[in-house]
Amino acid sequence: MAKTRTAQELEKIFLEFAYYNDMKGVAFKPRAYELASESMAALGDEIKETWSRGGIKELKKLPGVGQSTAEKIDEYFRTGKIKEYAALKKEFPVDMWGLSRIEGLGPKHIRDLYKYLKVKNLTDLKKALKAHKVQKIPLWGEKSEEKLLRGLGLMEQAAGRKLLGYVLPLADEIVTQISKVKGVKRCTYAGSIRRKQETIGDIDLFATAANSEHVMDAFVNLPQVASMHEKGKTRASVRLNNGMDCDLRVVPDEVFGATLQYFTGDKRHNVLLRQYALSKGYTLSEYGLFKLTKKGTRKRGKLVVCKTEEEIYKHLGMDTPPPELRVGEDELEAAKKHALPNLIPYGSVKGDMQVQTDWTDGNTSIEGMAKAAKELGLSYMAVTDHTKALAFVGGLKDADVIKQGKEIDKLNKKLRGFRILKGTECDILKDGSLDLKNETLAKLEWVGVSIHSSFRLSRADQTRRLLRAIENPNVDCIMHPMCRIIGKREPIDYDMDEIIASAKKHRVALEIDAFPDRSDLRDIHVRAAVRAGVKLVISTDAHHPAHMSFIPLGEAIARRGWASKSDILNTKPVGELLSYLAKK
Numbered sequence: 001m002a003k004t005r006t007a008q009e010l011e012k013i014f015l016e017f018a019y020y021n022d023m024k025g026v027a028f029k030p031r032a033y034e035l036a037s038e039s040m041a042a043l044g045d046e047i048k049e050t051w052s053r054g055g056i057k058e059l060k061k062l063p064g065v066g067q068s069t070a071e072k073i074d075e076y077f078r079t080g081k082i083k084e085y086a087a088l089k090k091e092f093p094v095d096m097w098g099l100s101r102i103e104g105l106g107p108k109h110i111r112d113l114y115k116y117l118k119v120k121n122l123t124d125l126k127k128a129l130k131a132h133k134v135q136k137i138p139l140w141g142e143k144s145e146e147k148l149l150r151g152l153g154l155m156e157q158a159a160g161r162k163l164l165g166y167v168l169p170l171a172d173e174i175v176t177q178i179s180k181v182k183g184v185k186r187c188t189y190a191g192s193i194r195r196k197q198e199t200i201g202d203i204d205l206f207a208t209a210a211n212s213e214h215v216m217d218a219f220v221n222l223p224q225v226a227s228m229h230e231k232g233k234t235r236a237s238v239r240l241n242n243g244m245d246c247d248l249r250v251v252p253d254e255v256f257g258a259t260l261q262y263f264t265g266d267k268r269h270n271v272l273l274r275q276y277a278l279s280k281g282y283t284l285s286e287y288g289l290f291k292l293t294k295k296g297t298r299k300r301g302k303l304v305v306c307k308t309e310e311e312i313y314k315h316l317g318m319d320t321p322p323p324e325l326r327v328g329e330d331e332l333e334a335a336k337k338h339a340l341p342n343l344i345p346y347g348s349v350k351g352d353m354q355v356q357t358d359w360t361d362g363n364t365s366i367e368g369m370a371k372a373a374k375e376l377g378l379s380y381m382a383v384t385d386h387t388k389a390l391a392f393v394g395g396l397k398d399a400d401v402i403k404q405g406k407e408i409d410k411l412n413k414k415l416r417g418f419r420i421l422k423g424t425e426c427d428i429l430k431d432g433s434l435d436l437k438n439e440t441l442a443k444l445e446w447v448g449v450s451i452h453s454s455f456r457l458s459r460a461d462q463t464r465r466l467l468r469a470i471e472n473p474n475v476d477c478i479m480h481p482m483c484r485i486i487g488k489r490e491p492i493d494y495d496m497d498e499i500i501a502s503a504k505k506h507r508v509a510l511e512i513d514a515f516p517d518r519s520d521l522r523d524i525h526v527r528a529a530v531r532a533g534v535k536l537v538i539s540t541d542a543h544h545p546a547h548m549s550f551i552p553l554g555e556a557i558a559r560r561g562w563a564s565k566s567d568i569l570n571t572k573p574v575g576e577l578l579s580y581l582a583k584k
């Protein structure tokens, strides 16, 4: 999923194509371009590799890429631009990509903003909002202006930080490349990436090496690097193509453990650990663990060689909390008592429990998604297309769900060593009733339910709505329970304790939706569910085959929430999972 500038530009161009066509009221095309843009986002540099291999013919084999899209990509790689796009940009010179990042700002809104207020970009929009001009656009009003302000605020909160899901593959790639440089013994990332936080500010890398200057040269010349801030003998700092800053330090082998520990953080964890070290007669910093000359003083004596982090924690008489747990709450107490949880290992999930297909808004057939899942090493997946309340994605009616089940039966006969489960992501309506009939739900193997509308009900009403859904005996799981989209939509409000208690009582699982901008449930709620004995599932909400590679992100959230393998239902083989579900 590496992404150079060209891959990012293509993603942007096709989204803008979708917007232009939507504005002009062209039918079908906007959705096709949107799918193409999603494809570019998911495939990254694979696009160029595919084109180099066989031009338009090969490009058309990619999901979401038809004849007209393939021709445009071909023109882009041959000539460096797309004529039709350039013409549209000239006719309507607006930064649609930038503006569309605000929740609720669709193509027609952007058209109006330009038509009435000459808004071309975010700066113009902010000015117009400040002057309260937006509410004066015909049919807009005060409410629209408020909504837009809220969306802008959310987007700005997230500004400068990037989602873990898009940073992690990049960081892994850089670590792999640095590890291959001659003389490098170890290389890893620290900081918020290592702790697997939802969003990441910059990338901190550490290495040990025979010759640090070699490493510096290799680092600043990586293809992912856009420009260099500074380069010394043991430390260099660069700006990457995606706009993030990245630092690399080469440190001596005997302090690698202390450096990694220090720069992994988080701050609160380190403060508590340093205090504890002092009470044990040591002092700890990024330069190493030192024995104090005398307990009670702060004068440092001999360096305690710690080539690994584990050695540091061991010297202090405790187990090593996995980086995902280092938040400065109770993890050190547990480490001292040797009572840290046995976290779910990465690679434990055996099946994806939320997959959208081209029956609704996914961009690939059921069979295509199944093949991709199998290639990733999964042994099952649940098909969970949306239901009819989501009319704009062509949500399925009861009869469609039954028809889809027959198709799945056929595919299951054909596929070897892989099982497709008949499922749904059934809409929870405003009053808590469900969008499919009970007799339809009863025929499915996996009933996930979720909210896609009326996000701003009162806390009491939202709680009641979810409780009613949980009480339906056909329901197996609440999907993306908080309904948030990082940087775009705030979580819905309800009494989580009540939901967790009811989920326990009715044997309903909660989902960890691993899609990077959802990351829903959050870690604290995972932990509450684990404590209460509520089962969880990890799924990707895939709309494209490449999205299924998000599973480790869900495992990271589970780990941050202290979950073990046994807390996660889809770590079971499919037979065991189905018999668990059948017991309900």
Ligand SMILES: [Zn+2]
Pocket: 425, 450, 452, 479, 480
């Ligand atoms: Zn959904």
